[in-house]
Amino acid sequence: MPNPYGLHRAPSLRLYGVTDDGNAVVAHVFGFHPYLWVPAPPSLRPSDLPDLCAKLNNVVMGLSRWGHHAHSTARSIFHYTAHAIPYLKIICNTMDHLRATRKLCEQGTPLLNPHGTMTYESTTAFPLRYMIDTGIVGCSWLTFPKGTWYRTAPNERGATVQLEVDVHWKSTINHGVDGPWSRIAPLRIFSFDIECGGRRGVFPEAQIDPIIQIANMVTRQGENYPFIRNIFTLKSCSSIPGSHVMSFENEADMLCAWADFFRTADPDIVTGYNTQNFDFPYLLDRAEALKIAHRFSFLGRMRTVKTEAKTSRFSSKAFGTRESRLINTEGRIQFDVLQVMLRDHKLRSYSLNSVSYHFLGEQKEDVHHSIISDLQNGNEETRRRLAVYCLKDAYLPQRLLDKLMCIINYTEMARVTGVPLNYLLTRGQQIKVLSQLHRKAQPENFLIPNLPGQGTDDQYEGAIVIEPEKGFYADPVATLDFNSLYPSIMQAHNLCYTTYIPDDHSLKRNGVEPGQYVITPNKDRFVTADVRKGLLPTILEDLLSARKRAKADLKRETDPFKRAVLDGRQLALKVSANSVYGFTGATVGKLPLLAISSSVTAYGREMIEATKAHVEQQFTRANGYATDAKVIYGDTDSVMVLFGTKDIKEAMRLGNEAAVAVTKTFKRPINLEFEKVYWPYLLINKKRYAGLYWTNPDKADKMDCKGIETVRRDSCALVSKVINTSLHKILIDRDIDGAEQFVKSTIRSLLNNRIDLSDLVISKSLGKSEYAGKQAHNELAERMRKRDAGSAPAQGDRVAYVIVRGARNAAAYEKAEDPIYVLENNLPIDTKYYLENQLSKPLLRIFEPILGPVKSQSLLSGDHTRGVTVAAPTTGGLMKFAVKTFLCPGCKTPLKKTDGVVCQHCRTQAPQLYMKQLRLAREAEERYARLWTQCQRCQGSLHQDVICTSQDCPIFYMRKKSQKDVSTAMAALERFDTSW
């Protein structure tokens, strides 16, 4: 039987999945067709339909016999309408036909509406359409009952999986995601990393530079360790315990063998670090260059579909615009950990090394690409070393996925929002809301219009901020927070597309009486829930009550894996609820309706104001309270109240009382909650504050900082260290004096060159060279290329630099210098730059509210800034002409030839001077020993030199500096050896 449904050329969907036993399945779903809706012409009668259908088929599609129409009544989701009107459902054979039909309808056709008409649900992605119509959500379980599915005929089979079947779209059983069906399938995860041979000074290019190693880990989701660990190497490589090494003499053979392995491993999920923009494109381009693409570049589950890298631009309000490569691997989801990091975490650096250190507490050896070629061209031992490094790079992404529970969280997000898993990785926030909206709209006969792209620049007023009363508060400050503020406003006031009344005309036409609608503070009108309950409020209600359930389940659950699932779910629900508001306000989005988002923020502003007024009226001496309460700051969804009490318990009690009292004045489900007390509290500015965070009166939970420079990448580590320590001293030790002293002594150290260089390193990534303006890191990269093309940073690398002393009035970009070069040549640091351009602003921000403008300024210009030490460079400038003489370590006068190590006058002081030098030497010795043994440990080998060049490592520059320091200190000490 060639095809069970006789739908030979019909569009089919493919469902990819695994069974509980881990067998991969692909199901070809037949019988489902794309469709769209248009308003029916008023004159059209049901009996006209067959005729219209035939005409449409003739005129529009010509080729197809499958065009098909239905007639039904429905409402547009957009704006409140009292009565349903007739719509036509035009079912098309293929997506191409659908697109043609949509264009025709929109442009106008005598058959329907000569002036063109709005189309509905005409751009919904086909797979999503299918999932909506069947109620299937992403990452859920399906059963194909016995007898309803057929093995795909052998000549039709195109997939590489174990079981390939044909099913009819209506015959699947959808299990939902609750109870036993909440379990996560044993997906097979393939994590890999490639190493490329390179030429000195050039970033590898696929046309020229070979792939020399590919390390792979295959893991079953839910298990702790990979069940396959192997590496493909070009040229021989010594064995590695616990890993399978496969060596090849020919690169093409290696790549083909790897592709075979990849297809045999048949992963559901492919991961790695930057695989999407580097590893995959490189592999594909390389296969092209070696002319083996016909054997290599079929990495998806469909045999006939070639895997290709396409450039795409991904734009989203939440994530910004990013250019990236799209690689099609049918049936396998690409889960690039770097992309996940960029989406979900705000970090100082996104290198695999620093991400691993951040989340796993582990360093990894970083081998500079100029060394990689040397290792490859060495012997089987050096290649083995490279292989060990490569294997680690393949394993770390897998471990990050596990540690951050990415698979679980993304699975839950797919289930909650109803989109397929890959949408979460490749598309923005909107599709998630749209999917939910579709699912709610369909049963109620609402249709979602395909609005023409608007791209308006309309701005609506943002959230309110009650002007902060800046200062340092030593007394407890209670914080009242609105729970899910925006979702609850939308629920309370029934704000939705389906309840919006755009104008008086529509008010009259739909017969809405006064009292049946509300006017929002933004002067927009929405009908009340009694007239019609909005879809968005319903979605939010579902999401929030599901979240409540998940949280309740979480409390009861003891199994750590199930807990992880539930926690992932409640988080997904929260994020989804919050993104609904953004969806209505996204002006470049699918379905913007600013009346909703503006009203939401307007309500928010009003409520914050109302809360302030209420609290300040009720909690007064006049009403019998000990002191007058004062609202010192309010932000989007929280209000900070200074009740005036010094007792934290009392502050918490009053906070609770206020929250309950204010909540009563608002419409359900808006809920003001007392959440925490800040004590003490340093209010610097709007969205910038720091405080000690208390939720129970006996012990502070943490130090909470908002909007304060701690993760900015373009400032040096010294800034965050000084800020953190100062805040700690101020807030936790309550030692403002100590904080001042600390800042002063740090500044003194800075001016005296005693700050470790790694704390002064600033780094930026090197963009495309054509953009190179007069930027510090670009200029520096250029200079480094001239010095040594081999080790100079390539495009995409991060350039680390420090600012050194330059000519008077030289611009900062001229003074940037490679930290290693600075260390080697003992260049003087421009300490003034660091004081004035890096430290001063953030410091003043913190200290001004506490000390006042005059005194805080003295932090930066007091006595402690007088002593300045400048290192003498060993190269360049006047040093060429200088004659080196030794100075007496005691009185610094130049030594005569007849003197020993000290001058005549200091001779009696010699032992003291010796011991002073000894102390320095001992410190330097120990530092050297500790730093280099640490690196030796970290690289996992004792008998080989450390070659790591990870600039992200906190001790990288220190290590280099210690070599120099100890040599200098020991040389000075050994001058005493003769005698004195």
Next chain:
Amino acid sequence: MPCHAEYHDHGFASRSLRFLTPSSAEDDAAAPIERVQVSCTDECDRYRIRNRSYQQQYAGLYYSRLKLMRNRCHAAAQRQWPQIPHVPRLLNVEVARTCFLIGTFFIDMPLKTNILDEVTQDQWLELPPPRDKIFSDKDEYKLEDESGRVVLVGDILESHTLVSGVIAAFLGHELPSGEFHVDDICFATPGPCLPLPPAAGPDAPKRYVALVSGIELGAPNSLAPELDLLVDYLCGELGGPTDAPASLVRVIVAGNTLTTSAWVALSTEEKEMAALMVRRREKEEERAADGVSTAPSAAGPVPVLETADDLLFQLASTVDVDVLPGALDPATHTMPQQPLHRGLFPRAGALSTFHPTTNPYAAVVGGRRLLGTSGQPVDDIFHYLDSDDRLAMLERTYRWKHVAPTAPDTLWSYPFPDSDPFTIDATPDLYFAGNQPAFATTTIPASPDADGPPEHPSLAGRSVRLVLVPSFRKTRQFVRIDLDTMDCDVISISTHL
């Protein structure tokens, strides 16, 4: 002031030597003592660092160590496991086939102090104090050679109490998981021994060497009276009839003659920090840091140096004195420590009998080979092992044929580019560690299997005297070794009656 010295023999029974007043001793001092003369060869040369450089890393030291020890481990393994094949490259080991491997043992210990923790720690958080013991359940045993690493498993590793850096041969087989299961371990063969000196006649004069450590001048609660007695004793101005002063042929001061806080001058910056620390501690109502207040200023003289000079001068005036630098002394810090500068001790330094030496220390005195340290290697190994038996730790370092296996990993050391001076190549007669909390001694056979034929003819029937030299400040004790019998006694000094 009435004083007495107690004399212990090595059975720890004590008897007391009483004398009337110290002044009577002073009278005797007028007459110079004729010391018994013995030959002495300094063998510290291998511990001296020449052409210092820090451009190299530590790999060279490990590499040389393995190269130096491999053949000796191989010889020992062939004696012990005659039928077992050796797999010369770790990575060529085959699953399930019994063999032995030779390599550098290493333990990955999460609790090792890690400079990264300090560097990345926010400055305000005080680091937890260094741990006394750093072993834990999470330790992983590794074996490494030039070709790579394997993970070692097996109960014997738990009981055998090895430390990082030891070179040994491991008998076992590879498991399917890639780990190597260890069934037995053996260490390098001992080196040759000096020939036994001819037996001394009954009337021959006794020859003793005294070992003192941890005087710690400058430390709080100074031991001035006890020190006077110590010096008097060693100078031969004190003692009973059997303790012929002339029989003391050499004094070895095994480190920590001074204490660090006494000679380290604080910079302004550090004083500020110290003051801040004190303030913070006072806030927490803790006692102020000790030692800080006694530190001399940068410019002022260092009185404690004069005291030390005086003490060493007195000693060296009557007997040869070898002074090892210790962790607290004004000398370089990393192993091997270089000799104290003569210039620090102008009076003693002028004497030819004053010998500042390296730490470790090696010499041949009166035909006996002496080897020892100021105690840092044992102190460091102490952190690794689940035991308080320091004597056993000293014994192990002898069995491992390595004075300081944990250097450079946790015992800071100079990065020798192409040598490892710490290996024990010749079998000593005396092997000691200074500055230990309590005295202890034992003798062990020089060869591990005393029954079999010795590895070297000179080793037949020979043994090694192991001594933990107690810290004088903590115990008021020092040790005396009879060079003829290698017997060992501890002598306690007390000013209390």
